[in-house]
Every structure is written in structure tokens, then in C-alpha cells.
Amino acid sequence: MMAKSDQLRIDQQELVQAWSRTLPTVLNASDRAEVFADEADSNVLRVHITTAGRNDYSFDFKCTYVDSREVKVDLVDVERDGSNVDERTDVIQTLVDDYVRHIHECAQQLHALTTR
Structure with a gap:
């Protein structure tokens, strides 16, 4: 197996x-x-997003740099008013998809920093 040079x-x-x-x-x-550093892995960031408005949802994502350009985004948890909620509802899935897209967009904007 070859080692990746684009780290x-x-x-x-x-x-x-x-x-x-x-x-x-x-x-x-x-x-x-x-945004928080992952203590266990220097290529991982933890992202916590809180929605505005009456829903009071919060989302936790694990954002792993696969290489210097690409991030893999995993949903870790969704809460509403501090309690876990079903992540499979259409409303939650729409929000998750939206936030994952925004996280990828953020990573793209930081390419100049991460690919130097």
C-alpha cells in the first residue's frame, strides 16, 4: 500500500x-x-452547530481531512433542547444535508491554507 503524499x-x-x-x-x-480540535486525531475537527429559531436544534459533526483538500463529514449527534432526537426525519435530514454542504464549502474556502 502506498503512503499518501497529500497529507x-x-x-x-x-x-x-x-x-x-x-x-x-x-x-x-x-x-x-x-469548531474544536479532536484530541485523538490531528486530522479531525469537531463542529457544533446550533440552529436559530424556535426549534433549538444542535448538530455535532466529525470532520475528517482525508487529505489536504478533501473532508469527510459524519453526523455524530442531533439534539433538541438538550435531548437526542430521531435523525431520520425529513426535517432533520434536510438540515443535516444543508450543514454538510456548508462544511464542505468552508473546507473549499480554506484550500489555500490546507494545501500549502
Whole structure:
């Protein structure tokens, strides 16, 4: 098996700061996002998004850099008012799809930083 040469070469904290600045610019203005470093893996970021409005949903995503350009986004958890909810409903799936698209968009905007 060949080793990948296109690996992420950026300090994780620098990446967290860049994501923290960029992600809110691609989300709906009323949504809030927090980005955290994954303690176990330097190629992973944890993204927490809270929706605005009466629904009070919060979403947790695991964002793994496959290489310096591509991210794999996994939904970890969805909560409403602090309680777990069924992630399979159409409303939740639509929101998840939307947030995954925004997370990919954020990663694209940071290519100049992650591919240097």
C-alpha cells in the first residue's frame, strides 16, 4: 500500500481558528457554529452547530481531512433542547444535508491554507 503524499500539514489549532472564522460566513446568519480540535486525531475537527429559531436544534459533526483538500463529514449527534432526537426525519435530514454542504464549502474556502 502506498503512503499518501497529500497529507494535511497545518497546525490543528491554526486550522480550528481558520474554521472558526470561516464557517459562520457560509452558514445562515442566525446559526451559530463552534469548531474544536479532536484530541485523538490531528486530522479531525469537531463542529457544533446550533440552529436559530424556535426549534433549538444542535448538530455535532466529525470532520475528517482525508487529505489536504478533501473532508469527510459524519453526523455524530442531533439534539433538541438538550435531548437526542430521531435523525431520520425529513426535517432533520434536510438540515443535516444543508450543514454538510456548508462544511464542505468552508473546507473549499480554506484550500489555500490546507494545501500549502
